[in-house]
Amino acid sequence: MRKGDEGFIAALHAHAPAADRADKLALYGWLVGDWETTVTAYSPNGSYEALGEIHAGWILEGRAIQDVWTIPRADSSSASPFPVAGNWFGTTVRSYDPTIDAWRISWIDPATNAYRQQIGRGRGADIVQLGTSENGAQSRWSFIEITPASFRWLGESSSDEGATWMLIVEVRARRSNAHP
Secondary structure, three states: OOOOHHHHHHHHEOOOOOHHHHHHHHHHHOOOEEEEEEEEEEEOOEEEEEEEEEEEEEEOOOOEEEEEEEEOOOOOOOOOOOOOOOOEEEEEEEEEEOOOOEEEEEEEEOOOOEEEEEEEEEEOOEEEEEEEOOOOOEEEEEEEOOOOOEEEEEEEEEOOOOOOOEEEEEEEEEEOOOOO
16 A cells, blocks of 8 residues: 555445445345456357456445456556456446435546446346446446356447347456455
8 A cells, every 4th residue: 555545445345335324225135245257248259258347345435435446467467458348447436316216326437438327226126237338329338147156247238219139248257355
């Protein structure tokens, strides 16, 4: 850790969800921890696979969750860009908004110049986030098959106002540490 980072990290990091809305925060609370991922990107020319990782934790007095998603993994020597999706080094801030009874999602990835605003809600056992991409297409990011040790994440796009969806990226994640 660099000198001077301690104050920033202490102000950002929280050890648990905020007690006054812990029930609503549980929708994403399972994500907190470290994950190893296998990422598959799809294109008309075929599919491509790479290894990545996710690290997530409570922030801002436990009122939000921040995660970092990377492709390739930090221990990888691959410098070549991942086809279709590009190499990721981005972060998401997820916070529950009681005024709309949903989560506001902000994703930024300066490595691929991608920025998304989405609204996330539980749908049965899954979580679905909806928004609009930079090119005006609708984006749908879904967490499915969620267990304490694994999940799948689907990144989809629709250019016909949600009538049909095209799968662009699929992430299969496995927890790489004990749940915090």
